[in-house]
Amino acid sequence: MVDYSKEELAQLIKRFGAYLTVKMSNLFSISLENLDSRSVGALAGLAVAIFFAWRLLRSPSGPQRRQTKWQAPTPSSSGASTHSNENLISSGVYPSSEDSRARNVIDEFFQPVKPTPGQLVRQKLSEGRKVTCQLLGVILQESSPEELQKQATVRSSVLEVLLEITKYCDLYLMERVLDDESEKRVLLALEDAGVFTSSGLVKDKVLFCSTENGRTSFVRQLEPDWHIDMNHDIVSQLARFIKYQLHISSIRPEGTAPNVFCSPSLEQFFE
Incomplete structure (x- = not known):
C-alpha cells in the first residue's frame, strides 16, 4: 500500500475540512426547538460520514497509485512528471477523484431522510x-x-x-x-x-x-x-x-x- 505524502495528506484534510464545514453550517442552522427525527438522522449521518472520511484518508484507493509507483518512467518524461507533481502539491491542486471521494462520502450521508x-x-x-x-x-x-x-x-x-x-x-x-x-x-x-x-x-x-x-x-x-x-x-x-x-x-x-x-x-x- 502506498501512503500519501505529508504535504498531500495535509492539503486533502484541509480541503475536506472546508467542505465539511459548509455541510455542518447548513445542518446546525436548524433551531433546537425544530429539531426532529430528520435532524437527528442528519446528526447520525454526520458522525458516520466523519468515520468513513477518516477511513478514506487512511486507505486511499491503490490501483492507479501502485501502477504509477511501479511503472518505470521514461527518461524523457521523468523530470517533467516530477516537476508537475511538485507544482500540484505546492499549489494545493489535486486530481478531482481525490476531492470527489470525500464529497461523495459526505453527500451520501447528508441526503434528506424521508419520514415514514x-x-x-x-x-x-x-x-x-x-x-x-x-x-x-x-x-x-x-x-x-x-x-x-x-x-x-x-x-x-x-x-x-x-x-x-x-x-x-x-x-x-x-x-x-x-x-x-x-x-x-x-x-x-x-x-x-x-x-x-x-x-x-x-x-x-x-x-x-x-x-x-x-x-x-x-x-x-x-x-x-x-x-x-x-x-x-x-x-x-x-x-x-x-x-x-x-x-x-x-x-x-x-x-x-x-x-x-x-x-x-x-x-x-x-x-
Missing part, C-alpha cells in the same frame, strides 16, 4: 391522540347519504394514512345515513378494506346519525383533539370547541379560524 407515514401522522397531528372523522368524501368515495343507499366504497388512496392514524390515535368515524342498510354497507366496506383487522379501530367506533347536527353532537361529546370534516358549517361551529380541525376542501374559505387547516384530501394533508 407514521412519523408524518404524529408530526401533522401535533401529538393529538383522539380524532373524529367524517366518512363521506374523506374515507369513502361516495359524497352523499343517497349514494350510500346503493353502495359504499373505501378510497384506496386513503387506506395507508387511515391505518397509521388508528395505530397512533383513538379514532372515531361518523356519518349521516338515511337507513339501516346504508350502515351495513359502510361497515362491510370498511371490513373488506381491512380497516378493522389491521388497526385498532372497532365497529363500535363507527357512529351513525340521521342529521348533520347529530354529527356535531357526536364531536362535542367525544371532545377530540382533531376533527376532520367536509362540511364548512360544521367546521365553523366546532372551531371554538375543538383544538384543531382539518377541513377537506380544495380552497380555504374566507374567515376560516386559525385552528382550522385545509387540504383537498386526507392523504394529501399528510404528504
